[in-house]
Amino acid sequence: MADIRKGAVTLKGNPVDLAGPQLKVGDAAPDFSLQGADLKDVTLAASAGKARIVAAIPSLDTPVCHKETKLFNDRVKGLPNVQVLVVSMDLPFGQKRWCGAEGVENVTALSAHRCTKFGEDYGVLIKGGALDRCLARAIFVIGADNKIKHVEYVSEIANEPNYDAALAAAK
Numbered sequence: 093m094a095d096i097r098k099g100a101v102t103l104k105g106n107p108v109d110l111a112g113p114q115l116k117v118g119d120a121a122p123d124f125s126l127q128g129a130d131l132k133d134v135t136l137a138a139s140a141g142k143a144r145i146v147a148a149i150p151s152l153d154t155p156v157c158h159k160e161t162k163l164f165n166d167r168v169k170g171l172p173n174v175q176v177l178v179v180s181m182d183l184p185f186g187q188k189r190w191c192g193a194e195g196v197e198n199v200t201a202l203s204a205h206r207c208t209k210f211g212e213d214y215g216v217l218i219k220g221g222a223l224d225r226c227l228a229r230a231i232f233v234i235g236a237d238n239k240i241k242h243v244e245y246v247s248e249i250a251n252e253p254n255y256d257a258a259l260a261a262a263k
Contacts, residue, residue, distance in 0.1 A: 095111070097111075100228075101248065101249055102247065102248050102249065103223060103249045103250065104250055108228065110218060111208070111212050111215070111219050112211065112212040112213060112214060112216070113215050115215055121146075121232065121234040123136045124209070124214075126179060126203060127206060128200065128202055130184075134177075139175045139177070140238075141236050143173060143174045143233065143236060143241070143262040144174075144262075145164065145175070145177070145232075145233050146214075146233075147160060147164060147230075147231050147253070148179050148216040148227040148229065149161070149178060150180065150218075150228070151181070152180060152182050152187060159252065160229075161194075161199055162194060164178070165199045167255065167259060168198050168259075174259075174262045176198065176200065177202055179202045179210060179227065180203065183203060187203060204227065210227075215230075216245070228245065229251075231243070231244040231258045233262050242261030242262075244257065
């Protein structure tokens with residue numbers, strides 16, 4: 093069982109507990125196996141050689157997550173060596189439907205619904221409360237060398253991340 097970081101972030105001002113470590117710039121990015129829209133496993137190694145922006149979000153069906161994913165989709169169009177992976181506990185079927193309905197083609201939605209390992213390894217798994225087992229909002233920029241270049245655990249889950257900082261770190 094992962095360590096619990098008490099009140100590490102808030103949801104509408106209320107403290108939320110997170111399982112797992114707080115990753116830092118320079119750390120090796122933990123490998124993962126998540127489910128893609130085609131129901132196949134996707135690993136960190138599948139995007140080796142590129143900079144990756146890994147955006148952990150609670151759910152695509154919330155206004156801030158919706159906006160964040162659409163914005164990353166639009167802003168990475170001209171960055172061929174950057175891949176954006178948006179990770180939530182949403183089912184792959186819902187992610188595929190949402191991406192199709194929203195015209196999202198430059199972002200890969202991945203589901204962590206099968207187990208909590210990704211959330212624990214990246215320190216974003218919410219423990220308890222209304223969003224129990226969902227992921228907190230965070231951004232990890234992982235270089236081609238699999239080292240973390242930028243980390244942002246968004247202190248208030250209902251707020252947006254710093255897009256400019258993440259995109260600058262990925263370039």
